[in-house]
Amino acid sequence: MNPGKVSEVTYKRAILKNLNSKNEGVKPGVNAANIQLEDITAVVSSNCILKTFDGCEEFYVQRSINSICEKGGVPKSLQLSITMPLEFEEKEVNRMIKNFRKSADSHNVEINQCNVYRGTTEGPIINIFMIGTTGNLLKSDSIKPGMDVIMAGTLAIGGTSVIAERYKDKLEGKFSGRFISECLELKDYTSTEKASAIAIDAGAVYMHAVSEGGLFSGLWEVASCVDKGIQVDINKIPIWQQVIEIAEFMDINPYLLEGSGSLLIVSPDGYKIEESLNANGIYGEVIGKITDNKNRVVINGDETRYLEPPRGDEIYKFI
Numbered sequence: 001m002n003p004g005k006v007s008e009v010t011y012k013r014a015i016l017k018n019l020n021s022k023n024e025g026v027k028p029g030v031n032a033a034n035i036q037l038e039d040i041t042a043v044v045s046s047n048c049i050l051k052t053f054d055g056c057e058e059f060y061v062q063r064s065i066n067s068i069c070e071k072g073g074v075p076k077s078l079q080l081s082i083t084m085p086l087e088f089e090e091k092e093v094n095r096m097i098k099n100f101r102k103s104a105d106s107h108n109v110e111i112n113q114c115n116v117y118r119g120t121t122e123g124p125i126i127n128i129f130m131i132g133t134t135g136n137l138l139k140s141d142s143i144k145p146g147m148d149v150i151m152a153g154t155l156a157i158g159g160t161s162v163i164a165e166r167y168k169d170k171l172e173g174k175f176s177g178r179f180i181s182e183c184l185e186l187k188d189y190t191s192t193e194k195a196s197a198i199a200i201d202a203g204a205v206y207m208h209a210v211s212e213g214g215l216f217s218g219l220w221e222v223a224s225c226v227d228k229g230i231q232v233d234i235n236k237i238p239i240w241q242q243v244i245e246i247a248e249f250m251d252i253n254p255y256l257l258e259g260s261g262s263l264l265i266v267s268p269d270g271y272k273i274e275e276s277l278n279a280n281g282i283y284g285e286v287i288g289k290i291t292d293n294k295n296r297v298v299i300n301g302d303e304t305r306y307l308e309p310p311r312g313d314e315i316y317k318f319i
Helices: 007-019 056-070 090-106 156-168 167-174 176-191 193-201 213-226 241-250 270-277
Strands: 031-036 041-047 073-085 110-119 125-132 149-152 204-209 229-233 265-266 284-291 295-298 305-306
Touching: 031 056, 041 056, 041 241, 056 073, 056 090, 056 125, 056 156, 056 193, 073 090, 090 110, 090 213, 149 193, 149 270, 156 167, 156 176, 156 241, 167 176, 176 241, 193 204, 193 265, 193 270, 204 213, 204 295, 213 229, 213 284, 213 295, 265 270, 270 284
Parallel strands: 073 110, 229 295
Antiparallel strands: 031 041, 041 125, 073 125, 149 265, 149 284, 204 265, 229 284, 295 305
């Protein structure tokens, strides 16, 4: 079994059918939920760090912020729930909390709760809960067949940055110092906050921040949340040379690699969003459409490939 989210089949069979909720947040593939309060709409998201690595605190805080932004929200506060092994060193918790505090401060987000437990776990397991507000909630019921699917950002930035940091010594035997530096700098491109704001202004009706499982998982999840089909042209998916080189060297499928830094956007006028993104220095490309069937396909010239349900993430092979 692969680490990560349970399969969609398991989720629908054992979890979704037992939930007494019509909130969009329980739909397969949705990264955040909304709660209507008296005069504001709150947006909440959660992430779980199953395996820690250097820099994981900032990485997952940013990923949680991306989830808030995909709903048109602004992040406000952060809650942490940490389970440590029965025997652990206090300095390890001290280091993690300092890193979370540094990350939260850099994003102007307050940590308003932090619980730490001991449990029968081999390593730390960290649950992150991000809370925000929105005045422009985007919901999946706005998605209609024929709408464009736009990708903001480029493929597999998040996962590639983590692997480059963790395997820097190995990469030094193959690549130049300048190339490795460029790979390490990819962590600076994992935010989708700016792209989300631009897309909303340009007419986005729905957004999905790519994360665990990579782009192919993200495409599947967009289709799942409205029970429609999706068709994309693989040759229109933007990918940086650094990602290609690392994927080939480490024998990774980049389309299945953690994809923080890219955003899938649905709109009736995708080319308007593409133009707006590019005008503001963000890669933007119309890569496909929502279809009125349930087929989820990737086109490569004359070849058609059917997407498979998400089955984990390539990143777990390397952390």
